[in-house]
Amino acid sequence: KNEVEQSPQNLTAQEGEFITINCSYSVGISALHWLQQHPGGGIVSLFMLSSGKKKHGRLIATINIQEKHSSLHITASHPRDSAVYICAVPEYGNKLVFGAGTILRVKS
Amino acid sequence: KAGVTQTPRYLIKTRGQQVTLSCSPISGHRSVSWYQQTPGQGLQFLFEYFSETQRNKGNFPGRFSGRQFSNSRSEMNVSTLELGDSALYLCASSLVGDGQETQYFGPGTRLLVL
Numbered sequence: 001k002n003e004v005e006q007s008p009q010n011l012t013a014q015e016g017e018f019i020t021i022n023c024s025y026s027v028g029i030s031a032l033h034w035l036q037q038h039p040g041g042g043i044v045s046l047f048m049l050s051s052g053k054k055k056h057g058r059l060i061a062t063i064n065i066q067e068k069h070s071s072l073h074i075t076a077s078h079p080r081d082s083a084v085y086i087c088a089v090p091e092y093g094n095k096l097v098f099g100a101g102t103i104l105r106v107k108s
Numbered sequence: 109k110a111g112v113t114q115t116p117r118y119l120i121k122t123r124g125q126q127v128t129l130s131c132s133p134i135s136g137h138r139s140v141s142w143y144q145q146t147p148g149q150g151l152q153f154l155f156e157y158f159s160e161t162q163r164n165k166g167n168f169p170g171r172f173s174g175r176q177f178s179n180s181r182s183e184m185n186v187s188t189l190e191l192g193d194s195a196l197y198l199c200a201s202s203l204v205g206d207g208q209e210t211q212y213f214g215p216g217t218r219l220l221v222l
Contacts, residue, residue, distance in 0.1 A: 030207060030208055031207060031208040033210075033211070035213075041145075041196050041198075041215065041216045041218070042213065042215050042216070043198060043200075043213040043216075044213070045210045045211055045212065045213070048208070048209065048210050050208065086151065088151075090207030090208070091153075092164060092207070093156065093163060093164050093205055093206060093207050094139055094141050094156045094163075094164060094202065094205035094206065094207050094211070095141075095153050095156060095164040095166065095207070096141075096143075096151075096153055096207070096211075097153070098150055098151040098152070099150075100150050101150060101151075
């Protein structure tokens with residue numbers, strides 16, 4: 001069974017700061033998902049990546065398959081980025097194993 | 109394209125009752141997965157349905173069951189509710205559910221068991 005660990009658990013940043021959230025997993029995978037959950041519960045899929053790096057607006061996700069590690073970066077953070085960020089890996093097919101999440105608060 | 113919809117959005121039940129939650133996936137998506145989210149355990153996979161068949165199952169007791177209809181709509185049922193079943197229940201749909209494609213989540217059903 002894959003174990004997924006995220007760090008930090010909580011993160012407070014000032015508007016404009018560069019933010020990094022880390023995710024490590026224990027067993028080799030085919031893909032890794034980054035999810036965003038706002039207060040109220042709705043979850044949005046930010047990235048699904050299996051190698052290298054992906055960028056969408058101010059968000060960048062990287063993955064190092066050999067080291068079993070992924071990072072999510074937010075450049076020029078904004079209060080609207082405040083949310084819980086969750087990484088997840090497929091254990092088998094669509095059966096995802098989730099990290100505990102990182103609670104991000106960006107202050108203006 | 110309409111997103112994933114879940115009904116009802118909120119539900120209050122008492123211990124021992126049963127509950128049925130519904131999920132309508134994005135048109136054309138054949139895989140529907142169900143998840144439970146609690147403050148203590150976080151997000152956990154319940155089960156996945158594809159072409160009306162349960163394809164994957166998480167570590168939940170038999171009180172948790174589901175099904176999928178020919179139009180890919182899915183329902184999950186929890187029988188003999190316990191206080192610990194209070195949670196946010198999310199469903200997500202994807203095209204074929206191979207773990208290497210984006211899953212689109214519904215808004216969730218928040219269940220409170222008293």
